[in-house]
Amino acid sequence: MSTGRILSDLSSRTTIVVGASSGLGRGIATAFAEAGAPVVAVARTAAPLAELATATATIQPEVADAGDATVAADLLDRYEPEVVILVAGAGPHMRPLHQQTWETFSVNWHTDVRIAFHWLREALLTPLRPGSRVVVVSSGAAINRNGSPLSGGYAGAKATQRFITGYARDESRRAGLDITVTAVMPTMTPYGDVGRRGVRAYAARGGQTEEEYLKELGDLLTPEIAGSALVDLVRADPATTAPEYLLTAAGLQNLP
Template structure:
């Protein structure tokens, strides 16, 4: 997939943050981009930024929306970035409803879209990138079930790859785990909460994190993965401002 002209890239969660950067990167690479988000205003601004981007307002957790959009566009690239903002509280101040918020959103999105990609199926050779979180490895004690949900996304992506291989569908499924970044609502919530938890300012917390991962860097990284020979890809990567690092 070095030449993406004529390829449709469907970005679920493309309205803001890293998803927006990914959608714009594929549009710049001359792919036809379908950006899916719940908020129409974000999508309108994104579509205005590039004539190659088409906006679709939908609830990413809705199985009917997943079926309808994959059936309509038959994308050669599917990127799953959407998810819920975690409730930032220590464990004892969570309820089951707040703790499980990301299981009912992020995990359901990965399950729903990957299931549909296998059932339809997507065209042979299609690439799927599941954007999880570095919290899947490092944990996140002040965000309820967020870290566990992001780890579950990684497992589901692996299961989908296995089922594609078993059925001879020729799909490639890769998971990307971005480091926490202020360029997105989830990251900003986490930075605010952990700075307070540590008794430091947000600026001090960010300084300790080092260079922040930007939406543009995320877009370049995901674009690079899609252009890579599937035989050379790992199942998962950590993503920081320095680039992608293969996970064991």
């Protein structure tokens, strides 16, 4: 059982959000800032980060490639966060298997998995201070029995993110580091580049309009819902926190 502190007051809990420039990552960064946390927003594109920082005084922008092996160590050393949330990833090439090349098929392995690997590794090596939280935002595709047949290696990469999150959780426990490591798997949503690509591709494959496809999905996960759910997750007692969750429009759901 973890002895980490319950982070009900986030005002002194520096939070790094990797992939904060758009979509769910932007919603998560905004929610933590509104909850009082000092937020370090990391992304490769300067303009949306600057806009985000201008809108919220407690957000510090960091323009960096989170997949670079040196970036995680540098930012963890400089900011000494107690919360790290990994949302960043590449937009998959939306085509069926036979229309992929190995380069397009493997893009999420070389980006999403690489980011999770570097940041989880550094969180353990640094290590983050006892009571810290690391949340890896994977994808609902990781637990979909059919994967994601129009997005190349995306589902497999997201499943690997889920697996290595579990590996990091076990290593934290074995070493007595008291770092709570959680995987979160959002359902498909059009509120982000990856989701928009998916909606467009799967609607076309099914002979539907995007509106028809979205209607079939039902209530949609928004950046605001994602942000609120992760703030609640980080504030929760780690002793009651599940290792992984599905994230839907209704918030965090326990996996069956």
